[in-house]
Amino acid sequence: MSDSNSPNKQSAEDSANQPQRKSGLSRFFGRRTDSTEPEAASPATVEDGLDKSRSSLLGKLGHVFKGSFDLDDDLFDDLEEVLITSDIGVDASLKLVERLRERVKSDKLQTATEVVQGLRDEIEIMLKPAEQDWNVLHQRPYVMLMVGVNGVGKTTTTAKIAKQFQDQGKSVMLAAADTFRAAAVEQLKEWGSRMDIPVVAQGHGADAAAVAHDALNSAIVKGAHVLMIDTAGRLHTQSDLMEQLQKINRVLANLDPSMPHEVMQILDAGTGQNALSQLDHFHKAVDVSSVCLTKLDGSAKGGLAISITQKYGLPIRYIGVGEGYNDLKRFEAKTFAEALIPALP
Numbered sequence: 001m002s003d004s005n006s007p008n009k010q011s012a013e014d015s016a017n018q019p020q021r022k023s024g025l026s027r028f029f030g031r032r033t034d035s036t037e038p039e040a041a042s043p044a045t046v047e048d049g050l051d052k053s054r055s056s057l058l059g060k061l062g063h064v065f066k067g068s069f070d071l072d073d074d075l076f077d078d079l080e081e082v083l084i085t086s087d088i089g090v091d092a093s094l095k096l097v098e099r100l101r102e103r104v105k106s107d108k109l110q111t112a113t114e115v116v117q118g119l120r121d122e123i124e125i126m127l128k129p130a131e132q133d134w135n136v137l138h139q140r141p142y143v144m145l146m147v148g149v150n151g152v153g154k155t156t157t158t159a160k161i162a163k164q165f166q167d168q169g170k171s172v173m174l175a176a177a178d179t180f181r182a183a184a185v186e187q188l189k190e191w192g193s194r195m196d197i198p199v200v201a202q203g204h205g206a207d208a209a210a211v212a213h214d215a216l217n218s219a220i221v222k223g224a225h226v227l228m229i230d231t232a233g234r235l236h237t238q239s240d241l242m243e244q245l246q247k248i249n250r251v252l253a254n255l256d257p258s259m260p261h262e263v264m265q266i267l268d269a270g271t272g273q274n275a276l277s278q279l280d281h282f283h284k285a286v287d288v289s290s291v292c293l294t295k296l297d298g299s300a301k302g303g304l305a306i307s308i309t310q311k312y313g314l315p316i317r318y319i320g321v322g323e324g325y326n327d328l329k330r331f332e333a334k335t336f337a338e339a340l341i342p343a344l345p
């Protein structure tokens, strides 16, 4: 995508993460406000959405409720199947359908529209714990470690969040602690220079923990509100990576035991349940405290948000819906549930 506000350079590896045509979910969230966006990249039309819906949750739900239907075990089993295949995960799907059954009974829901609205409401309730207030001003600097595997959107998301902080009048600094890939430091510097946000870097091959240490000292001296540390997504082995992240954590905590204040894991929603095992892994190693889901503008099935909330109860701070500065939205349970479960025609 030749996004004029995105300095991301595509590697062959990253090209698998190219944005795809917008899904119903992204049309809901993904309206771009960036005036540099060409018209062609604006949200898909309703017709596009209806095309897509055949393979989306809407299409599948329509199938479950086609013609005259009975609200019987078979229907609820079908519904369970639909939810599981939408990345909602087995446990969360079972729980959702169980609660929906109760709601159908207690609220005497009958029509497809009523039942689907019931499902939407239950999803909203389930997602509510992930929608949490977030105040970074109680610590200065508020230190965030941005973690996740290669290509999920760590660097891009770091830049987008930094931009939002800046727009709110907060001073931000970035640390380029992905020193493993040659292009990674340059990518962050490029974002920094476009946004006029200082980037602390030492270059390819430098000790990531030393970069974090320098950056923290610099953020303290400059009185920055927020320091965001971009990290590597891959080293020689996965245990090398985890050790490096733990070392960064230790170096920060040596200066102030409350640091880092947040370990945010970036997950590519397009990778479905695989994202859940990534979270599992990082969570064990570095105590992840929040999540950001990216690439919901692609073919991602947003159900992942539900399985994450069900399993971890972590705050989902943001969702990424494109490559530009403004393609990052705060997570809201209600908005998400409404976008995920569209009204039946």
Ligand SMILES: Nc1nc2c(ncn2[C@@H]2O[C@H](COP(=O)(O)OP(=O)(O)O)[C@@H](O)[C@H]2O)c(=O)[nH]1
Pocket (backbone or CB within 6 Å): 006, 008, 009, 010, 014, 017, 018, 019, 020, 148, 149, 150, 151, 152, 153, 154, 155, 156, 157, 233, 266, 294, 295, 296, 297, 298, 319, 320, 321, 322, 323, 327
């Ligand atoms: N379509 C889309 N692309 C994204 C989103 N977030 C990141 N990307 C793209 O994903 C690719 C990898 O992002 P990058 O930040 O370099 O990932 P990192 O390796 O985790 O740092 C880049 O081409 C980004 O523009 C998103 O929400 N939607």
Ligand SMILES: [Mg+2]
Pocket (backbone or CB within 6 Å): 154, 155, 156, 178, 184, 230, 231
């Ligand atoms: Mg990166």
